[in-house]
Amino acid sequence: MNLVEKQSRREIAWLTQVKNSGGYSKSLQPMMSRLDAYLSDYEDIFKSATKRFHDKAKVYCQGIFMSALCNIERISEEMSANYHQMQHFISESPWEHRKLIDRVALDVSHTLPKRKLTGLIIDESGWVKKGGKSVGVAPQYCGNVGKVANSQVAVFGALSNGDFASMVDARLFLPQSWCDNTARMEEAGIPQEEQEFKMKWKIGLDMIRHQQSLGVSFDYVGADGYYGNSIEFAEAIEDMCYVYMLDIHSNLTIYLEKSEIGIPPAKSKRGRKPSKEQPLTKGIGADKYMSELSESQWQHLVVRNTAKGKLKGDYHFRTVYIWDEDKHRMLRRLLVIRRTVDEKGEYEYKYSFSNANLDQYTEKGIAYMQAQRFFVEHCIKENKQVLGMDQYQTRLWPAWQHQIALNLLLSAFILKEKLLCFKDLPLLSAYDIKRWIVFKLYKKMTDDDMINQIFERHCRRQRDINVAFDKQILMC
Numbered sequence: 001m002n003l004v005e006k007q008s009r010r011e012i013a014w015l016t017q018v019k020n021s022g023g024y025s026k027s028l029q030p031m032m033s034r035l036d037a038y039l040s041d042y043e044d045i046f047k048s049a050t051k052r053f054h055d056k057a058k059v060y061c062q063g064i065f066m067s068a069l070c071n072i073e074r075i076s077e078e079m080s081a082n083y084h085q086m087q088h089f090i091s092e093s094p095w096e097h098r099k100l101i102d103r104v105a106l107d108v109s110h111t112l113p114k115r116k117l118t119g120l121i122i123d124e125s126g127w128v129k130k131g132g133k134s135v136g137v138a139p140q141y142c143g144n145v146g147k148v149a150n151s152q153v154a155v156f157g158a159l160s161n162g163d164f165a166s167m168v169d170a171r172l173f174l175p176q177s178w179c180d181n182t183a184r185m186e187e188a189g190i191p192q193e194e195q196e197f198k199m200k201w202k203i204g205l206d207m208i209r210h211q212q213s214l215g216v217s218f219d220y221v222g223a224d225g226y227y228g229n230s231i232e233f234a235e236a237i238e239d240m241c242y243v244y245m246l247d248i249h250s251n252l253t254i255y256l257e258k259s260e261i262g263i264p265p266a267k268s269k270r271g272r273k274p275s276k277e278q279p280l281t282k283g284i285g286a287d288k289y290m291s292e293l294s295e296s297q298w299q300h301l302v303v304r305n306t307a308k309g310k311l312k313g314d315y316h317f318r319t320v321y322i323w324d325e326d327k328h329r330m331l332r333r334l335l336v337i338r339r340t341v342d343e344k345g346e347y348e349y350k351y352s353f354s355n356a357n358l359d360q361y362t363e364k365g366i367a368y369m370q371a372q373r374f375f376v377e378h379c380i381k382e383n384k385q386v387l388g389m390d391q392y393q394t395r396l397w398p399a400w401q402h403q404i405a406l407n408l409l410l411s412a413f414i415l416k417e418k419l420l421c422f423k424d425l426p427l428l429s430a431y432d433i434k435r436w437i438v439f440k441l442y443k444k445m446t447d448d449d450m451i452n453q454i455f456e457r458h459c460r461r462q463r464d465i466n467v468a469f470d471k472q473i474l475m476c
Helices: 003-015 021-030 032-042 054-066 072-078 083-091 096-110 182-187 200-214 233-237 284-291 365-369 372-384 397-420 429-440 447-475
Strands: 119-128 138-142 147-161 164-172 220-223 244-249 299-306 309-324 329-341 347-354
Touching: 032 054, 032 429, 054 072, 054 083, 054 397, 054 429, 072 083, 083 119, 083 200, 083 397, 096 147, 096 164, 096 200, 096 397, 119 200, 138 182, 147 200, 147 284, 147 372, 164 200, 164 244, 164 397, 200 233, 200 365, 220 365, 220 429, 244 365, 284 329, 299 365, 309 365, 329 365, 372 397, 397 429, 429 447
Parallel strands: 119 220, 220 244
Antiparallel strands: 119 147, 138 147, 147 164, 244 347, 299 309, 309 329, 329 347
């Protein structure tokens, strides 16, 4: 490409980003009325036999956008709402969180464009918590900080199609230490049917089966290496008649041909003779296999859009086999390896297994499925940074479920806004949507609202001082 062509392309790229104030105004101005209408569509969920909670739900949802720290106290302040009413709405109101999450899942399923294959992507995420009272909190691996930490961890599901995705399910992981303590679970309000320990991959399977039973539309399931290294997880997905694209650890042993199974001969006369059946041909680590590939065995593919252009990479596909030690059998897999260049000019590799058939799917289609796992991570990031999913300070099971359900509700609204405004604002982000809503809501706040907010905060502080003072008196 010569210099003139490069300059022409830069000008075209710049022109697509030039402000079109008419388009911006047309798209953004009605957003608040769209949010009101959207929340009204869910009004029937926020009620019991004798009470209605939709007004509290609306205030709380607006408060999630408004508050820099999304906990009940700060939301109540930002929205000039009664703190105790907001606390009751989240912690004790009997509206069904599962009913809301399921409705959101179907809404997202119907909203996503069907331009490409739709994936249900499973992943987990955690956030550090202080103390030991919050439901599910324990010293456990927390991916958010990359080490074992006192934290809550949940398994999430997101629907992804092309450049658009949104969360459709979330389930709290209960560590073994919680499940071994019935009194602790009762105190946290965990329902009896939830009081059992489940591995995260089993929670992921429950999630997939549930989305299938709801009628949520997806073509394949994706997940990271924790799930990809579980044979049971992959087989259960295949039994549900779905394609899977599961990342694997780079050192996983693979077999390039289907091996005979038997008891290998002893290597020497010394030591114990082999007694267990195993593959009679030698396996190789996936990374070792990759290192022996020649340049002619890679093919270059352009897969999807990114924030910095197109995702491009070199790909290698090969049918391989793995050894299922528990059931003494060889299992067929499609190995997918992606090679990309990082900012330092060095190669990065990604390894995945799939049950996809190259006779049914193109190489580019399979590469696309592998690349879509990025979007569940992006959804989790948005829900934390924009909607404060990791900032809740409630302790009980019902409160956690209610807050997560409202978080997913607003995540789906953000998806709808991105799609609705895409023609005029193709770069509209979740943060842009939040800032616009904050701007519109702040214009409704009066001096009296702010004074009342400060007064309420001082009242709560004084109550805390009084309680602490009373405790000191009793200890004397």
